[in-house]
Amino acid sequence: MSVHTGFSRSYAEARRKFLDAARAAGATLAGFPHPTMRGSAGEELAIDVAWAGAAEARRVLLVTSGVHGVEGFCGSGAQVALLGDADLRAACAGAGVALMLVHAVNPYGFSHLRRVNEDNVDLNRNFMDFTRPLPENAPYAQIAPLLLPAQWPPSEADQAALMRSVMAKGLPWYQAAVSAGQYHAPDGLFFGGGKATWSNYTLRRILARYGAGREALRWLDIHTGLGPRGYGEPIYMGPDAAAPVARARAIWGSHVTSIHDGSSASANLTGMAWQAVPQTLPAVDYSGIALEFGTLPVTEVLEALRGDHWLHLHPEADEGQRELIHQAMWRAFYGDADDWREGVVEQVREAAGRALAGW
Numbered sequence: 001m002s003v004h005t006g007f008s009r010s011y012a013e014a015r016r017k018f019l020d021a022a023r024a025a026g027a028t029l030a031g032f033p034h035p036t037m038r039g040s041a042g043e044e045l046a047i048d049v050a051w052a053g054a055a056e057a058r059r060v061l062l063v064t065s066g067v068h069g070v071e072g073f074c075g076s077g078a079q080v081a082l083l084g085d086a087d088l089r090a091a092c093a094g095a096g097v098a099l100m101l102v103h104a105v106n107p108y109g110f111s112h113l114r115r116v117n118e119d120n121v122d123l124n125r126n127f128m129d130f131t132r133p134l135p136e137n138a139p140y141a142q143i144a145p146l147l148l149p150a151q152w153p154p155s156e157a158d159q160a161a162l163m164r165s166v167m168a169k170g171l172p173w174y175q176a177a178v179s180a181g182q183y184h185a186p187d188g189l190f191f192g193g194g195k196a197t198w199s200n201y202t203l204r205r206i207l208a209r210y211g212a213g214r215e216a217l218r219w220l221d222i223h224t225g226l227g228p229r230g231y232g233e234p235i236y237m238g239p240d241a242a243a244p245v246a247r248a249r250a251i252w253g254s255h256v257t258s259i260h261d262g263s264s265a266s267a268n269l270t271g272m273a274w275q276a277v278p279q280t281l282p283a284v285d286y287s288g289i290a291l292e293f294g295t296l297p298v299t300e301v302l303e304a305l306r307g308d309h310w311l312h313l314h315p316e317a318d319e320g321q322r323e324l325i326h327q328a329m330w331r332a333f334y335g336d337a338d339d340w341r342e343g344v345v346e347q348v349r350e351a352a353g354r355a356l357a358g359w
């Protein structure tokens with residue numbers, strides 16, 4: 001079977017392929033349906049969990065897709081490929097490892113072609129302690145009116161004003177201002193939320209249910225939209241400390257980057273999902289990376305996100321405009337080409353193999 005057939009063009013198709021592949025692999029399935037929201041075609045939304053391996057396995061290799069909704073088209077296809085990989089499953093069994101696949105952590109965004117969830121929240125900025133003061137992102141507030149102009153596409157004058165501001169401060173400043181996360185503009189970009197979202201507490205429930213009592217957890221979280229096209233940048237997911245970074249590099253290679261030391265294409269972020277691990281499973285030996293697959297240049301990706309958020313603020317937009325914005329999101333977060341899909345599967349398999357060899 002070609003790797004391409006595991007990829008999909010809608011959330012419903014992706015979910016069906018994932019569930020079929022899990023059943024064919026003899027995995028145990030559990031679904032966590034969304035209590036209130038439906039998909040873009042009226043379909044049920046759920047986070048699905050497939051457990052392939054012994055129920056009592058001491059070690060777990062976790063692979064997640066769709067933390068950022070629309071990015072799930074990539075991660076879901078990779079998960080289907082892993083489920084169809086008999087050699088990998090045999091290697092897991094031999095190492096006493098269970099393969100745990102969590103499909104569509106943010107199913108609403110996946111179905112509606114949004115990176116954020118049903119609350120306009122970026123899930124990977126939402127794992128905060130909301131009883132404490134939230135970080136300020138003054139540069140975001142400064143640039144926000146230029147990011148979301150009254151009309152879309154922006155007028156030449158609006159676009160020129162934004163470009164002047166970006167030129168004056170530099171592209172890294174712009175990327176950080178927009179993407180680092182902000183907690184003050186609920187309709188804005190990269191909003192981290194004001195409380196834990198449904199996906200946040202459901203992921204914690206899943207980790208607690210499947211992870212309690214295990215010895216070790218390795219996590220591959222599949223993302224898209226940053227870095228060179230087709231390259232899966234392994235980005236360390238853990239606390240800002242030397243020892244766990246070194247550990248991740250020992251497992252996945254010296255090319256593992258970190259948002260803490262500026263080596264990653266990603267800006268430094270707050271409220272990332274990996275923080276659910278020490279909070280729900282404090283005793284587990286944990287190491288994890290995101291695999292961030294590049295698609296288009298960062299400026300085009302941010303442009304697609306501006307359009308998506310503009311549409312969120314302008315539900316009256318006509319069908320043609322809606323379609324153009326959705327197409328831009330699709331291109332920004334999915335490299336719709338055979339070489340890109342093949343590269344994704346190959347790199348996810350390699351990272352899974354390294355996780356198994358690193359125990």
Ligand SMILES: [Zn+2]
Binds near residue numbers: 068071223224
């Ligand atoms: Zn992402």
